[in-house]
Amino acid sequence: MAGKRIRVKAPATVSNLSCGFDVLGLALDEPFDVVDLELTDTGTVVIDDIRGCGRLSRDPEQNVVGVVLKAASAMAGSSTGFRVSIEKGIRPGSGIGSSGASAAAAAFGANLLLGEKFTSSEMVRLAMEGERLASGSAHADNVAPALLGGIILVRSYEPLDIVRLHVPPELYCVVIHPETEIKTSVARGLLESQVPLTTAVRQWGNLAGLVAGLYREDYDLIGRSLIDFVAEPKRSVLIEGFDLVRSTAMECGALGAGISGSGPSVFALCRGGDSAAAVMKGMSEAMKSQGIGFDAYVSPVSRRGAQVW
Ligand code: HSE
Numbered sequence: 405m406a407g408k409r410i411r412v413k414a415p416a417t418v419s420n421l422s423c424g425f426d427v428l429g430l431a432l433d434e435p436f437d438v439v440d441l442e443l444t445d446t447g448t449v450v451i452d453d454i455r456g457c458g459r460l461s462r463d464p465e466q467n468v469v470g471v472v473l474k475a476a477s478a479m480a481g482s483s484t485g486f487r488v489s490i491e492k493g494i495r496p497g498s499g500i501g502s503s504g505a506s507a508a509a510a511a512f513g514a515n516l517l518l519g520e521k522f523t524s525s526e527m528v529r530l531a532m533e534g535e536r537l538a539s540g541s542a543h544a545d546n547v548a549p550a551l552l553g554g555i556i557l558v559r560s561y562e563p564l565d566i567v568r569l570h571v572p573p574e575l576y577c578v579v580i581h582p583e584t585e586i587k588t589s590v591a592r593g594l595l596e597s598q599v600p601l602t603t604a605v606r607q608w609g610n611l612a613g614l615v616a617g618l619y620r621e622d623y624d625l626i627g628r629s630l631i632d633f634v635a636e637p638k639r640s641v642l643i644e645g646f647d648l649v650r651s652t653a654m655e656c657g658a659l660g661a662g663i664s665g666s667g668p669s670v671f672a673l674c675r676g677g678d679s680a681a682a683v684m685k686g687m688s689e690a691m692k693s694q695g696i697g698f699d700a701y702v703s704p705v706s707r708r709g710a711q712v713w
Pocket of ligand 1 (some may be wrong): 616
């Protein structure tokens, strides 16, 4: 029904969780992006306004929200169109799923305006188109938790198989987001296309250990498993102060810590809110000592992803 409007938000996410490159991600409570959508019968997508970030394109072909809505309109029928305004609460190039949150909000909002036409899997696929534009790779480890909340495993991309994992009740996440930017495409370009078998064995041991730890609510096992032998060794050089911030998180009692997504944000998982507050304080002091401005967030794993706002 043309003229119908909706305002939705979708949260920042921490993807990879060290050992789960491209297959694991969790949703935070904040920060988040907000998207206002209006259904039209023009068959076009118009981006009226982008607030909170001056350098994103309003050309729908060059904007993650635009490409997601164009894909949604192609699936829904040729006269389906959208007008949209975007409020960025998550800075692009942050490593906490900025493009993923916008893409998830667009897919979620379009689905509601179209009478819940799409399945969860279809919404994830739509949002992945935004990631394809933003980074050249249609990964789902940010968009799936941004849409669905919780901790998500992408068991398979072809066919897409999204699995919601158990969230232990005391699990908290701390994120330090330095005022620097890393393009996901650049960070992906640093990775080898082949992984030696010995490295793969260590990585999938940790991945399985982390999933088992979540289900057993075994916080020590979760912590032991938060090690990345594949991406972090190549990418950490891009993040000034990474080793110090990570080691400080561990000294302050974090279960484990690593690069959030493709960086530069650094995340730590903690047991309980008090521990998370202490870890955030320590990580913040470590980042401050590097003379780099930053934002800090502490959040339980958010059970809700995209939602009406
Ligand atoms: N899994 C992706 C990567 C996340 O590490 O490149 C990017 O946000």
